[in-house]
Amino acid sequence: MYFRILNDDASGELTYLLADPSAREAVLIDPHGRDLPVLQALLAERDLRLRWVLRTHHHDELQPREPALLAKLAAPVVQGDAPYPVNPSVLPFGDELIHVVPTPGHTGFCLSFSWRDRFFCGGLLAVTACPHQSRPQVPQALWDSVTQKVFTLPDETLLFAGHERRARAVSTVLEQRRWHPFFSGLTRDEFLAHMAALPEQQILTPTF
Template sequence: MYFRMLHDDSSGLLTYLLADLEAREAVLIDPRPADASVIHAMLAEHGLRAVATVETDAHHAAAGPQPHRAAPWPAPALLRDGDLLPFGAQHLRCLATPGHTHHGRSYLWRDRLFCGGVLSPLQCPEAPGVEAPAQLWESLMARVLPHPPETLLFPGHSCGGWTVSNLLTQRMHHPWLGTASRDEALHAMALRRPTA
């Protein structure tokens, strides 16, 4: 298996490349067109073929699929909750986690959850705020927290300096999950909702 993270220092945005080296198949999570040359080099170094791309927060989903003509990867796959995306002998499982954006998705691979802005939407450089606070709370409670405490969490952007955490740490220290009630969390999110 092959796993790499690309971090854009200026924006904090993160891109992930997962691959089955035996099958030479790769999946990209939240790739940025600006990173096309680096991603192409990573794929070429190991003789990999990008078989799919997925997005977590899909900030532009309402505008329809975005063209990736210059990028060495396919257009984003449109997965529904529960769908499996195979690559070689591996697969990603799509979890609908709306709230930060209405089209939010997280992707589970082994013990790793690629969760976009679900846990740090107020620091997202693409859309600071929460589109639907109540939906986000439900996503956290029903789709994220039930996973084992050792589950590794990979956000869509660095959050307070971290690029990876685990569920136990977030349960203990996240401001909305530690001591805040549902109403307190919704109020905090609502204060930072994006304006139309």
């Protein structure tokens, strides 16, 4: 298998490239339109056919050109809101399978993607660190997604974030379950009280 992580230093946003070299098929998780030349070069370098574009979440209302830019990758887009229905829930590429897991909370339609011992969870664990959104859109759903879907995975499962400003990009379920500042040691009511006390959602400047 071929696996690459791309990091944008300015925003902390991360993109993941997974590929089956024998089948020459690849998947991109959370690609960004600004990186199109680099992404296309990486695919061409290894003669890979892009099978899927997977988005854990998006902020297209602030980045209105993003869907059109990602369409240039010429692969089906999987994200958690219309017009991109989550169907099927298992996505093949080469001899590999990626499982699609609905994990709303950071936004109302977030998805996570499970592959082997890795779980790509976007902004779920960032809570207040997203460069485009200062607080979760649906705190109740976020608590349920993290505690019922992420923290029930095996301890050694690797968690890959969608952005990592002043934080680690990769951790384990065990680490996050024990030490996450918002989820470890709190009840659901305590967590929701913390979220309610956060400043009102900032309206960030759109990028074009």
